[in-house]
Amino acid sequence: MKTDYQQFHYETLESLKMAFYQIRANKIRSFLTALGVIIGIVAITMMGTAINGIDLGFEKSLAMLGYDVIYVQKSSWSTMGQWWRYRNRPDLKTNYASQINRIIANTPRSELLIAVPQMSTYQASAKYRERILEQVFSLGTTQEYLQTASGNLSAGRFFTAAESLSSEMVAVIGDDIATGLFPGEPALGKSIQLKNRKLRIIGIFKKQGKFLGLFSFDNQIIMPLGAFEKVYGKNMFITIRVKIKNQERVAEAKEELLGLMRRIRRLSPGNEEDFSINEQQAFKSQLDPIKNGIAIAGIFITGMSLFVGAIGIMNITFVSVKERTREIGLRKALGARRRTILLQFLIESIMICLIGGVIGLGTALAITLAIEKIVPDFPIQFSLNLVLASLVVSVTTGIISGLAPAVTASKLDPADSLRYE
Amino acid sequence: METQAVITMKSLCKFYEMGDQVVHALDSINLDFKLNDYAAIMGPSGSGKSTLMNIIGCLDTPTSGTYELNHQSVAEMDDDELARIRNREIGFVFQTFNLLPRLNCLRNVELPLIYAGVPPEERQERAREALIKVGLGDRITHKPAELSGGQIQRVAIARALINKPSIILADEPTGNLDTATSHDIMDIFGSLSEAGNTIILITHEEDIARYTRRVIRLRDGKIESDTRP
Numbered sequence: 113m114k115t116d117y118q119q120f121h122y123e124t125l126e127s128l129k130m131a132f133y134q135i136r137a138n139k140i141r142s143f144l145t146a147l148g149v150i151i152g153i154v155a156i157t158m159m160g161t162a163i164n165g166i167d168l169g170f171e172k173s174l175a176m177l178g179y180d181v182i183y184v185q186k187s188s189w190s191t192m193g194q195w196w197r198y199r200n201r202p203d204l205k206t207n208y209a210s211q212i213n214r215i216i217a218n219t220p221r222s223e224l225l226i227a228v229p230q231m232s233t234y235q236a237s238a239k240y241r242e243r244i245l246e247q248v249f250s251l252g253t254t255q256e257y258l259q260t261a262s263g264n265l266s267a268g269r270f271f272t273a274a275e276s277l278s279s280e281m282v283a284v285i286g287d288d289i290a291t292g293l294f295p296g297e298p299a300l301g302k303s304i305q306l307k308n309r310k311l312r313i314i315g316i317f318k319k320q321g322k323f324l325g326l327f328s329f330d331n332q333i334i335m336p337l338g339a340f341e342k343v344y345g346k347n348m349f350i351t352i353r354v355k356i357k358n359q360e361r362v363a364e365a366k367e368e369l370l371g372l373m374r375r376i377r378r379l380s381p382g383n384e385e386d387f388s389i390n391e392q393q394a395f396k397s398q399l400d401p402i403k404n405g406i407a408i409a410g411i412f413i414t415g416m417s418l419f420v421g422a423i424g425i426m427n428i429t430f431v432s433v434k435e436r437t438r439e440i441g442l443r444k445a446l447g448a449r450r451r452t453i454l455l456q457f458l459i460e461s462i463m464i465c466l467i468g469g470v471i472g473l474g475t476a477l478a479i480t481l482a483i484e485k486i487v488p489d490f491p492i493q494f495s496l497n498l499v500l501a502s503l504v505v506s507v508t509t510g511i512i513s514g515l516a517p518a519v520t521a522s523k524l525d526p527a528d529s530l531r532y533e
Numbered sequence: 534m535e536t537q538a539v540i541t542m543k544s545l546c547k548f549y550e551m552g553d554q555v556v557h558a559l560d561s562i563n564l565d566f567k568l569n570d571y572a573a574i575m576g577p578s579g580s581g582k583s584t585l586m587n588i589i590g591c592l593d594t595p596t597s598g599t600y601e602l603n604h605q606s607v608a609e610m611d612d613d614e615l616a617r618i619r620n621r622e623i624g625f626v627f628q629t630f631n632l633l634p635r636l637n638c639l640r641n642v643e644l645p646l647i648y649a650g651v652p653p654e655e656r657q658e659r660a661r662e663a664l665i666k667v668g669l670g671d672r673i674t675h676k677p678a679e680l681s682g683g684q685i686q687r688v689a690i691a692r693a694l695i696n697k698p699s700i701i702l703a704d705e706p707t708g709n710l711d712t713a714t715s716h717d718i719m720d721i722f723g724s725l726s727e728a729g730n731t732i733i734l735i736t737h738e739e740d741i742a743r744y745t746r747r748v749i750r751l752r753d754g755k756i757e758s759d760t761r762p
Contacts, residue, residue, distance in 0.1 A: 122653070126647045134635075439633060442631045442633070443644070445592060446619065446644050447616050447617065447621070447645050448616060449616040449617075449648070451613075527587040527592040527593045
């Protein structure tokens with residue numbers, strides 16, 4: 113019915129106006145009431161922001177590693193703690209890469225693209241004159257490395273196939289190394305000392321940022337395999353980086369690589385693998401429980417604070433109903449129906465919660481910005497979904513906490529209410 | 534030709550249970566009000582005049598008997614139907630004025646129209662007209678706190694008139710006003726009556742009752758007298 117709808121429409125507008133007047137007339141009380149929601153929403157958004165941030169930082173880091181690269185290594189990433197399982201495995205060899213590449217070339221519908229060998233150590237220290245950088249990530253590989261890794265050069269070039277083959281003592285360095293060892297001077301063409309050997313810098317990577325805020329790609333020195341062996345010797349940690357054709361088909365690619373490595377290692381069908389094939393998914397499966405833990409704890413804490421907030425609002429709304437008994441009686445005498453009164457008090461509590469929600473969001477945003485300013489590397493991300501979720505939660509809190517008092521108000525007897533002192 | 538009856542009450546009773554006692558607030562009331570009646574209901578406290586007013590105003594329903602308002606039987610109505618009747622058929626004027634303090638005169642007067650589903654422009658136009666009719670055309674945007682008692686009661690009368698009700702029901706409308714202002718207010722009621730409105734006053738002041746054309750006296754829930762001086 114049109115008039116019925118119209119009436120509902122006008123009543124709602126009236127209720128909105130009244131709620132606004134009411135809140136404005138009782139500013140301090142409304143603020144204290146909304147405080148429960150404010151705290152709840154700050155908790156919700158900060159938690160969501162943190163989880164978003166972890167996700168985003170993770171995605172960024174994975175993108176740095178390259179989504180389409182899988183790694184053959186001695187041990188598995190997903191069961192990293194169990195070193196004893198891998199202790200007796202034979203070391204990998206750098207020439208596996210060329211063996212894999214040969215098999216790939218002879219397999220018509222291979223899921224794999226190219227294999228690149230890599231030797232590395234986290235314990236390197238780099239020296240230029242009197243400056244020393246410790247805990248540098250030193251890496252020996254071939255000129256094909258760039259096909260399996262992200263990262264553009266800001267200056268110079270990567271080493272060539274010829275330089276790689278002849279084990280030329282050249283290095284491409286990360287941005288942190290360049291600024292750390294050569295502050296205010298060009299690094300290109302200078303020589304850095306690793307252990308007792310000197311390498312000429314031929315290229316510098318653009319700044320990439322940290323992986324999960326821990327491991328930095330800007331902290332690496334990349335050189336030909338031969339050069340690496342000259343510096344560190346042969347028995348270092350070997351990884352075969354394998355780029356795959358389609359990142360949607362990682363599982364198939366892993367399966368193919370597994371068979372291929374078994375052939376290279378000459379494992380008979382009954383034997384267990386003595387190598388591991390790793391991919392970024394392994395990180396994700398390690399991170400997910402942590403993330404879920406944060407989320408569950410967060411939801412619990414947030415839920416508690418919202419619950420307390422809701423009780424506060426319910427309490428205040430009950431008081432408000434009591435105080436305004438005469439007003440309710442008058443409105444009923446003038447023709448307000450039950451649902452009109454119900455709506456009025458419900459809208460009031462929703463509005464208080466919504467205002468609380470908006471203040472909470474603003475506070476959370478301010479905190480987020482402050483954290484970003486103080487700790488720029490801390491992964492943090494404010495999202496529209498979070499804003500919407502907070503508003504929905506605020507409104508829901510308003511409905512839940514306002515319903516009981518609103519129903520009480522709507523059922524008041526008009527004659528008694530008018531006489532109420 | 535007999536004038537049309539606006540209100541018809543037949544053997545109307547209202548009982549309250551107070552503990553194990555039953556209080557007969559109204560006992561077998563038979564009463565008619567006709568179009569353009571101007572009546573005063575009088576009686577000492579406890580005589581049942583408040584209960585009668587609540588029932589006439591559809592704020593309450595009788596325990597037994599019939600009550601017809603404009604040929605609609607009110608006794609069996611539910612809350613929402615009663616709300617509709619109060620909105621369309623009855624204009625209330627209270628002793629304590631009962632304006633909403635945060636709203637200005639115009640917004641106070643248009644309140645019944647909101648519940649009637651009247652669009653905003655029409656609401657404001659009609660509220661303005663009603664305020665002009667009670668002589669407050671220059672106080673439209675004032676809030677109740679900025680007005681005198683007499684002015685406030687005139688706003689309340691404007692509010693009672695706004696939806697063109699069948700009856701205007703005034704509960705001790707001059708109870709909180711000084712004598713001079715009381716007479717001003719009664720003059721307004723007088724002119725409303727002349728304009729054809731049906732008016733029922735509840736009062737305990739003989740002075741005020743003298744303005745009306747019919748006086749109904751209640752005692753112990755029964756009609757003691759019903760006179761047209």
